Amino acid sequence: MTAENDIGIRAAEEFLGPSALADRIRAGPNHEHYVRIEEPEFESAVEHLAANKFVLISLFCCEGFTENAAQTLFYVFERRSSILVLVRGVNGSATSIAGIYPAASWFERECCDGFGVEFAGAFDTRRLFLHETYPEGFHPLKKAFKNAPVLTKDAIDPADEYPFREVSGEGVYQVPVGPVHAGIIEPGHFRFSVIGETIFNLEIRMFYKHRGIEKLAEGKSPQECVRIAEAVSGDESVANTTAFCMAVEKLSQIPVPARAWYLRTILLELERICSHLGDQAGMLVDVAYPLGANQFSVLREECFRENDRLTGSRFLRGMVCPGGLNRDIPKVSVDELAEFARQLRKRYRIGLKIVLSTASVIDRLATTGVIRPALLRPLNITGPAARASGGKVDVRQNHPYGIYDQFAPKPQRLRDGDVLSRFTIKASEIMDSLDLIERLVAAIPEGDVRSDAPIRDGYTLAMVESARGQNLCWVWIKDGVIERYKVRTASFCTWLAIEHAVQGNIVPDFPVINKSLNLSYAGTDL
Amino acid sequence: MNLDFFLYLVINTIVVITVSPLFVSLIKKVKAWTQGRQGPSIFQTYFTLVKLLKKEVIYSPNSSRIMRVTPLVTMASILVAALFVPLVFVPETVGGIGNIILFLYLLALARFFMALAGLDAGSSFGGMGSSREMSISSIIEPTTIIVFAALAFVFKTLNIFDMFAISVSTGSPSPSTLILIAISLFIIIVVETSRIPVDNPETHLELTMIHEGMILEQSGRNLALMELSAAVKMTVLMALLINLIVPFGLISALTLAGILIAVFLFVVKGSILAGIIGLFESSMAKKRFFQLPSLFAMAFFFSTLIIIIEVFS
Numbered sequence: 001m002t003a004e005n006d007i008g009i010r011a012a013e014e015f016l017g018p019s020a021l022a023d024r025i026r027a028g029p030n031h032e033h034y035v036r037i038e039e040p041e042f043e044s045a046v047e048h049l050a051a052n053k054f055v056l057i058s059l060f061c062c063e064g065f066t067e068n069a070a071q072t073l074f075y076v077f078e079r080r081s082s083i084l085v086l087v088r089g090v091n092g093s094a095t096s097i098a099g100i101y102p103a104a105s106w107f108e109r110e111c112c113d114g115f116g117v118e119f120a121g122a123f124d125t126r127r128l129f130l131h132e133t134y135p136e137g138f139h140p141l142k143k144a145f146k147n148a149p150v151l152t153k154d155a156i157d158p159a160d161e162y163p164f165r166e167v168s169g170e171g172v173y174q175v176p177v178g179p180v181h182a183g184i185i186e187p188g189h190f191r192f193s194v195i196g197e198t199i200f201n202l203e204i205r206m207f208y209k210h211r212g213i214e215k216l217a218e219g220k221s222p223q224e225c226v227r228i229a230e231a232v233s234g235d236e237s238v239a240n241t242t243a244f245c246m247a248v249e250k251l252s253q254i255p256v257p258a259r260a261w262y263l264r265t266i267l268l269e270l271e272r273i274c275s276h277l278g279d280q281a282g283m284l285v286d287v288a289y290p291l292g293a294n295q296f297s298v299l300r301e302e303c304f305r306e307n308d309r310l311t312g313s314r315f316l317r318g319m320v321c322p323g324g325l326n327r328d329i330p331k332v333s334v335d336e337l338a339e340f341a342r343q344l345r346k347r348y349r350i351g352l353k354i355v356l357s358t359a360s361v362i363d364r365l366a367t368t369g370v371i372r373p374a375l376l377r378p379l380n381i382t383g384p385a386a387r388a389s390g391g392k393v394d395v396r397q398n399h400p401y402g403i404y405d406q407f408a409p410k411p412q413r414l415r416d417g418d419v420l421s422r423f424t425i426k427a428s429e430i431m432d433s434l435d436l437i438e439r440l441v442a443a444i445p446e447g448d449v450r451s452d453a454p455i456r457d458g459y460t461l462a463m464v465e466s467a468r469g470q471n472l473c474w475v476w477i478k479d480g481v482i483e484r485y486k487v488r489t490a491s492f493c494t495w496l497a498i499e500h501a502v503q504g505n506i507v508p509d510f511p512v513i514n515k516s517l518n519l520s521y522a523g524t525d526l
Numbered sequence: 527m528n529l530d531f532f533l534y535l536v537i538n539t540i541v542v543i544t545v546s547p548l549f550v551s552l553i554k555k556v557k558a559w560t561q562g563r564q565g566p567s568i569f570q571t572y573f574t575l576v577k578l579l580k581k582e583v584i585y586s587p588n589s590s591r592i593m594r595v596t597p598l599v600t601m602a603s604i605l606v607a608a609l610f611v612p613l614v615f616v617p618e619t620v621g622g623i624g625n626i627i628l629f630l631y632l633l634a635l636a637r638f639f640m641a642l643a644g645l646d647a648g649s650s651f652g653g654m655g656s657s658r659e660m661s662i663s664s665i666i667e668p669t670t671i672i673v674f675a676a677l678a679f680v681f682k683t684l685n686i687f688d689m690f691a692i693s694v695s696t697g698s699p700s701p702s703t704l705i706l707i708a709i710s711l712f713i714i715i716v717v718e719t720s721r722i723p724v725d726n727p728e729t730h731l732e733l734t735m736i737h738e739g740m741i742l743e744q745s746g747r748n749l750a751l752m753e754l755s756a757a758v759k760m761t762v763l764m765a766l767l768i769n770l771i772v773p774f775g776l777i778s779a780l781t782l783a784g785i786l787i788a789v790f791l792f793v794v795k796g797s798i799l800a801g802i803i804g805l806f807e808s809s810m811a812k813k814r815f816f817q818l819p820s821l822f823a824m825a826f827f828f829s830t831l832i833i834i835i836e837v838f839s
Contacts, residue, residue, distance in 0.1 A: 509814070
């Protein structure tokens with residue numbers, strides 16, 4: 001895309017003026033544009049972007065980016081295929097934009113916990129990933145803090161306990177659920193305010209297993225950091241590593257061999273299929289229809305075994321690396337994959353037919369947990385959740401990476417936004433991914449799967465479409481090592497959608513609504 | 527009280543306690559088969575009960591005496607109710623036992639205490655389970671009474687014992703009435719024993735639980751009693767359906783060989799019904815909570831139909 005018709009640049013011209021923009025704008029290596037912005041223009045710029053339907057897809061902080069400010073805030077805006085990053089230097093305090101962009105609330109709280117940046121005018125200033133036991137004034141992402149165990153509080157004064165939104169009134173009672181759940185799932189706390197069986201309000205609290213991934217990545221070489229990217233979220237390993245590697249490759253201008261991109265794309269789509277199959281099985285378990293659920297659980301297991309045959313890892317780990325792939329997949333395995341995909345499609349259709357012809361299942365899924373289309377932009381909801389609510393967002397189409405420009409997926413769109421729509425969207429995406437895999441296998445070229453080039457310094461943004469939506473990462477390499485690695489998975493934004501989707505539904509329907517989105521707790525809690 | 531009746535009390539109680547875990551396992555087995563799984567052994571429920579009986583009981587510090595007496599009250603009232611339904615042997619009628627209203631209220635007593643215990647520990651899931659159970663029971667109880675009223679009309683007696691005696695001696699009523707009774711009783715079984723589409727006995731999701739929610743805080747020996755009483759209750763309701771509709775195998779004179787054959791036949795008939803329940807459960811998802819009355823309405827409708835037929839024929 002040329003700079004002239006980039007809507008991001010046009011918008012920046014409108015709020016800054018063409019002459020002022022010229023020396024403030026910098027083109028990033030991956031089609032993004034960075035615009036330096038100062039306090040006076042900031043608010044009007046954000047309002048202008050909001051009026052022009054730009055979506056705030058991320059906001060993160062970093063230290064030591066410029067000399068004249070302690071911290072630098074990066075506001076990443078997206079509209080269609082254009083990405084505009086507002087770069088703003090601050091000294092410990094900034095103005096909140098959560099009133100204009102509700103998605104900013106969690107981002108700002110995250111920056112505040114990590115770097116101690118206060119956001120004036122924010123409607124929510126509670127701590128986010130640092131729970132009550134962490135000491136006051138502790139900001140782990142500051143460069144001054146060396147990664148080491150921190151002394152946490154043993155006991156918490158009741159006055160310091162995390163204040164949940166209070167909903168009171170006749171007949172309203174609170175139901176606390178979690179962070180320890182039945183079954184084998186990750187920790188998260190759900191605070192319901194319920195009238196009878198109807199959910200009046202839900203507040204979600206995450207971050208029970210903060211691992212300090214961003215801190216851990218600092219000072220590591222890109223090769224070492226691949227392992228960290230893989231661990232961001234177990235079932236999004238390929239997506240997150242691909243995003244990280246793409247950033248490194250763009251920065252260092254490493255040419256990735258064609259065969260490597262074909263194989264990467266196959267792995268990305270396999271990961272999507274596994275995830276969607278698991279979600280569909282989960283939704284059926286949650287409406288107590290194990291007969292249907294098992295159809296999909298079995299297929300998911302078969303997929304994991306195929307993953308294992310292809311890569312030696314059920315979760316496709318250890319394959320993607322900067323410059324391509326760590327090792328090639330032999331031709332015979334790739335050919336077997338085509339046959340596997342055909343078989344899988346046949347068996348999947350049978351399973352799907354059983355489920356979709358069961359009236360009691362449809363009755364449970366339809367009209368349950370509606371995500372209204374009006375929420376998509378303010379909360380930056382992406383992935384199947386957005387596509388089931390009429391959203392036209394898919395990174396593979398909006399910002400095609402690798403070979404997705406040649407092998408375009410054909411995502412379906414539905415408008416209802418209920419659990420049934422998400423179920424149907426996921427079904428169609430599984431079919432689409434299987435198609436894509438067959439086309440890729442038929443066209444895969446021979447050749448190397450890896451090229452090496454020296455790592456260069458710089459920073460850039462990379463995005464991939466994971467099974468759950470848009471995963472974004474920003475990598476800044478300084479002196480050959482990672483200076484800052486920021487990941488924002490689709491889950492981080494979509495959790496808030498659940499709070500809205502459950503309102504007015506009954507408590508026993510919560511599990512199926514939650515499972516229809518099946519967000520990653522680990523991907524949220526770095 | 528004559529000797530036959532005393533033996534009846536002993537035999538009936540032993541049989542109901544020994545076979546009920548088998549039926550629970552059988553339903554699980556059938557459901558596993560429909561899903562293409564092997565499923566647990568058909569003796570698994572026995573092993574689980576034995577294991578639980580050996581474990582210590584832990585009470586929440588918030589719980590009161592209710593929590594401690596509930597397992598006993600529940601088990602006792604279900605076992606007394608079990609005496610009303612002859613599984614293998616119908617003795618001569620004795621006064622004071624077999625009243626249909628007493629039978630229903632013994633089941634209600636057990637349920638009442640279970641709901642209290644659900645509230646007692648102060649956990650939010652227990653409270654939700656109790657509240658749901660009570661909402662359901664307030665709708666299902668009138669239905670159950672209509673179903674039993676229909677039985678009373680068909681057999682022209684208010685005594686369950688007499689119903690079985692009539693069923694054994696004169697054969698079952700006409701096939702049309704039979705089908706309607708069977709459907710109504712089947713729905714009662716599904717609702718009373720908390721099975722799909724009303725409740726999911728295998729779920730781990732506390733937010734969706736009804737029966738399991740109420741017994742979440744129970745542990746060890748007490749949990750074993752709760753599980754066993756649920757199993758016995760299911761067997762009793764199943765026996766009501768089986769022995770009224772297919773009385774074949776029920777004996778009225780006491781001999782050792784006769785008893786053994788009758789037990790065998792009862793297990794066979796019960797296994798078939800357990801299989802049907804398992805298939806029924808596999809065929810559908812759980813209903814939405816507020817749509818449950820539509821299911822009860824079906825039992826209500828069929829029973830009313832029976833009454834109309836009986837009154838006007």
